[in-house]
Amino acid sequence: MKHLILFGPPGSGKGTQAKQLEEKFEMVHISTGDLFRYEIGNETPLGLKAKSFIDAGELVPDEVTIGMLQNKVNMHPEAKGFIFDGFPRTIPQAEALDLFLEGRGECINGLIALKVDDEEIVQRLLERGKTSGRADDSNEAVIRNRIDVYKEQTSPVYDFYDEKNVSQEIEGVGSIEAIFERLSTAIEAL
Ligand code: C5P
Ligand code: MG
Numbered sequence: 001m002k003h004l005i006l007f008g009p010p011g012s013g014k015g016t017q018a019k020q021l022e023e024k025f026e027m028v029h030i031s032t033g034d035l036f037r038y039e040i041g042n043e044t045p046l047g048l049k050a051k052s053f054i055d056a057g058e059l060v061p062d063e064v065t066i067g068m069l070q071n072k073v074n075m076h077p078e079a080k081g082f083i084f085d086g087f088p089r090t091i092p093q094a095e096a097l098d099l100f101l102e103g104r105g106e107c108i109n110g111l112i113a114l115k116v117d118d119e120e121i122v123q124r125l126l127e128r129g130k131t132s133g134r135a136d137d138s139n140e141a142v143i144r145n146r147i148d149v150y151k152e153q154t155s156p157v158y159d160f161y162d163e164k165n166v167s168q169e170i171e172g173v174g175s176i177e178a179i180f181e182r183l184s185t186a187i188e189a190l
Helices: 014-025 032-041 045-056 062-074 091-102 118-132 140-162 176-188
Strands: 004-007 028-031 082-085 110-115 167-171
Touching (some): 004 014, 004 140, 014 176, 032 062, 045 140, 091 140
Parallel strands (some): 004 110, 110 167
C-alpha cells in the first residue's frame, strides 16, 4: 500500500496530473476541493458550512476537512493506495492524517510538490476561472489570498514530511505530458 500527497500551490496542476496518475498507478485520487464543491452543489450542511470559507479563499476548519477526508478513505477499502490532492493543507491536518494511517498500519510514502511561481499561478487561475465556474478562480484578490494562505499555512506541511525524508519538489511548469513523465518517474522510485 503506497500513499502519495500531491502537493503545490493552487493552480499548480495537482488535479490535472492526479487524474492521469490514478489510472497509471491504480491508485484512488481524493481531491478535498472537489469533495467540498460536490457538497456545496448539493447544498448539504457540510457544503453550506464550507462555502463562505472557500469563496473567500480561506481554509475550511481542520475538523471539518479531516472528518470528510477520513470518510472518503473509509469508502474505499479496495484501494491499493491514495493520491491526496489538496490535503493536508495545515500541520494539524498532516498530524491527523499520519495518525489515521498509522491506525491502519500505513504511512505517507511520498510527498511530491509541483513548483510554479506566483505570477504564473495567478494567470492560470484567472484563465481557469473563465470556464471552471469557480467563484474563487474569478477574482484576483481571492486568488492572491489563496497564495498567501498556501505560503503561511500549507507550505510548512512540506517541511513536516521533509523531516520524515519523504518530500521532494519537481518543476511544475512545462507541458502536461512532460510533467506527467517527471511525476511518474518520481512515483516509481517510491
Ligand atoms: O484544492 P482546491 O484548490 O480545489 O480547494 C479549493 C478550496 O477548498 C480552497 O481554497 C479552500 O478554501 C478549500 N479547502 C480547504 N482545505 C483543504 C482543501 C480545500 O479549506 N484541505
Ligand atoms: Mg485541484
